[in-house]
Amino acid sequence: MPIPDTLPVPYPPDADYSRQSFEVPGTRKPGQTGHYRNSAFPFLTLSSPDTFVNLVEFFDSGKRRVPGNAPLLGRRPLLSANPLTYASHYEWISWETADIRRQYIGSGLHHLFASGVVGGGPMRSLGIYSGNCPEWQLVDLAAQAYEFVSVPLYDTLGKDTVEYILNHTESTLIAVAPQHVTTILKLSSKLPLIKAIVVMSELPQESRKIYEAWGAQVGIKIYDLSQVEEIGKANLKKPVYPPSDAIASICYTSGTTGNPKGVVMTHGMMANAVHAQAFGHNNDDIPVSICFLPLAHCYGRVAELTVLARGGSLGYWTGDPLRLLEDIQILKPNIFPAVPRILNRIYQAGMSAAQLPGIKGALFRRALDVKLQRLATTGQTTHPLWDRLVFKKIAAVLGGNVKMIPSGSAPMSAAAINFLKVATGAEIVEGYGSTENVATASKVWWSDKDSAGRVGAPQANTEFKLVDVPSMSYFATDKPYPRGEICVRGDHCFKEYYKDPENTKSTVDADGWQHSGDVGEVDECGRFRIIDRVKNIMKLAQGEYVALERVESLYSACPIVAQLYVHGDSLQSYLVGLVFPDPIQLAALAGRVWGVDVAPTDAATLDKAAADPKVRDEVLKALDKQARSAGLNGFETLKRIHLSNDLCTIDNNCLTPTLKMKRKEVYGKFKAELDSLYALGEPTKSRPTKL
The missing domain is CATH 3.40.50.12780 (ANL, N-terminal domain)
Structure with missing residues (x-):
């Protein structure tokens, strides 16, 4: 199959910046x-000349541009688990090795489906439940080249969401990071369709025996990735080039309310997006990219595919x-x-x-x-x-x-x-x-x-x-x-x-x-x-509409802010907020207010600072300055704030896996504090107005 040779595509010399x-x-x-x-x-x-119509073509495009021994997938080797120590260099999987391994993995997975070990659902779906690592990309490359439907799950997802997505897609096979094997096995009674787990690294012999025995009790076979590759090597099949309308992935949005929604992505959709991303690059160096954006999010995935299509190198963070x-x-x-x-x-x-x-x-x-x-x-x-x-x-x-x-x-x-x-x-x-x-x-x-x-x-x-x-x-x-x-x-x-x-x-x-x-x-x-x-807007008592997320994003440029939550009540005429300060900035500010040195690692003193009305007033002054700089209207500015060092996290269910605020959960956690700000009555001091 011919491979388009159109990457990257720079802006034309006569590009008109006044008419973009x-x-x-x-x-x-x-x-x-x-x-x-x-x-x-x-x-x-997808009908344009010299265009990509499926994801497999991107691997071919990248592989053709560089020698077979060029680096593709890299990580820092782990030297010690206790204390946790990584090497000061990256080790790489070459393009040639990655090509061989994706074929072995894809052929191995195909054999598991063809032999009835897994499968039986409406599509050949494959869950991927892991943080970023070379194996994540290898499994996905195999899925692309052998027409499986990948279902990425954030490494930080709670068990209820994992259960929902796997059952919703009727998945029978899931590839996981080692730490998630027990999660899936514990959920086995709620995941009746899961028939096999592929662990994306080699298991210690003792752990393998335990997992295999546990899996046998609940009807789930346990493989590690090397075993799947051996199965594929013995039953090797050539990669295929799916049609553009074949489903490549179902990517679930990390919604802030309700169940996540599964976006059905075809090969054509994803190929067209990745190809478009290569337009407007005025630098044709072979790309080398740090890979820390979660691959379960399509931004991180597209960013990596764009580098891969140009023969680049993907270095995964620790x-x-x-x-x-x-x-x-x-x-x-x-x-x-x-x-x-x-x-x-x-x-x-x-x-x-x-x-x-x-x-x-x-x-x-x-x-x-x-x-x-x-x-x-x-x-x-x-x-x-x-x-x-x-x-x-x-x-x-x-x-x-x-x-x-x-x-x-x-x-x-x-x-x-x-x-x-x-x-x-x-x-x-x-x-x-x-x-x-x-x-x-x-x-x-x-x-x-x-x-x-x-x-x-x-x-x-x-x-x-x-x-x-x-x-x-x-x-x-x-x-x-x-x-x-x-x-x-x-x-x-x-x-x-x-x-x-x-x-x-x-x-x-x-x-x-x-x-x-x-x-x-x-x-x-x-x-x-x-x-x-349009969404997540609320109307204040005087009739003004406020887009809360927009206000939060404009305030977030203030150095004191690590996280910010803006709250409004339709029975009130003004906004209040939760400020989660940056510890270094809070320590410096408290030190100026008190006239003493404050260490940013001194948690007790930082909590004392967060409770100090004088410190809070100085934080509000900094926010007022940011509001003026951002051009916020008076009704969009925070009139009162509560300071907390208890950051919103995925673990306390206040952030989605893409680090967006779960508004309902944050309000529920801090309801008493927010309500108390309104209980103080209408503010009398004027706040900044739009310049």
Whole structure:
């Protein structure tokens, strides 16, 4: 089968940055804009010339570009479990070895289904329940090449959600990390269809005997990955190239309420999305990427497939957030796919340097001012003097080689994006998408000097339109910029939630438009900006509508904030909030208030600080400053706050696996504190208004 040779695709030399998307003539209708498409590239569909139509072609594309011994999948070897110690280098699985192993794994799985050990459901589904590791990618590559339907499960999912997803997809086989074998065996009475577990690493002999005996009692066979590979080696089959409409995966959204929804992703959908992601890259270096974004989330998955399609290397982190920067500094990637939660930490640490007294602080502020001015006027992110004197250390934190930082899943402030551009010298490519469109909808253009705060133009495969939201006074006819709910369409957009016609009908219409729930506007250059949220809005007592998640995201650029929860009551005229402070920032602030040194590791003193009204007032002042900087309206600002060092986590059920707040659970946990803020009565002190 011919392999497209079209990766990456740079912007054309005459790309018009003042017209990044255009309205297709004749597509306007009452109550909506016309259909916007990317102006730099022809519209990419599954029928376009030289396009990818299934996922297997991406592996072939990458393999053809590099020698067989080139590195593909890497990890830091574990040297000791106690104390936990990793090597200061990466060990690699080559492209040639990965190719052989995916065929052995795929052939082994095929034999298990063909011989009746597993199977019997409506499709050949395969659960993958593990954190990021080379074996995760090998199992998925095998699933792609032998037409299995992968069902990824977040490593951090609770047993109820695991049970729901496996039963919902009628899965009979699941590949797991070693620590999840007992989870599945304990759930066996609630998972009547599971017939086999494949452990994605070699089991110690004693553990194997215990698991096999336990599995025999509950009717579940236990294999490790090497056994599956041996079965496949003895029953080898050639990879297949599935048709574009074959289901490749069912990816479950980590909803903040109710059961997760399973997005049915075909080979064509995913291939079209990954191909589109390769458009608009003005750097053709062989990519090396750090892999820590969860592979159960399609953003992380698409990011890895994009690197793989170009013959790149995927270096997996150790799984320990405290070692992430160490992993990066050892790997020295040139691509760092990230999320605002991580990037805001780097921004906040950098801005703390700007507050230093004396010559160090003055030098940093001067360097930052010069580089921000250079960015604004020329779009350049580097400077021969200031990079060497000041910013080299920040770049070194990310290994020193990063050229591109894709960011998605949540908005970032313009100030944070511009700081990261000049501090790292990397191209910050902010994008927009969702599980329903395989994390591919829009992204900012390379070297667009004033793109910060926007999500850019539609990607090469995506159409946008804005639809009126009368209840929120957003209209396609608004001046100077059209506004409305963002709807997207393309060959990468989903057609259905699995076994869920009701939610499908409420999300995708008869013409194939996916209704995002996000309110956007399009500027004079054809770039889109997210300005509000149709869902998760509430009305205050005086009639003002507030998009709580938007307010939270704008406040999150404040250095004191590690996490923030904004709460409103329709019987009240103002907002209150929970602030979970960054311990380093809280220690410094409390030290200034009390006139003593406070250690950020002193938990008892930090709890004392959180309860101190003087400290709380200083935190609120910092939030007020951020509110003014972000341009929040007066009714959108926090009037009272409660400080807590009890962070929201996946373990306490206050965060989803993608680290989004579970609003109902957070409110339930802190109901007494939030209610007490309203019990104090109407605030009399004025708060900041929009500039």
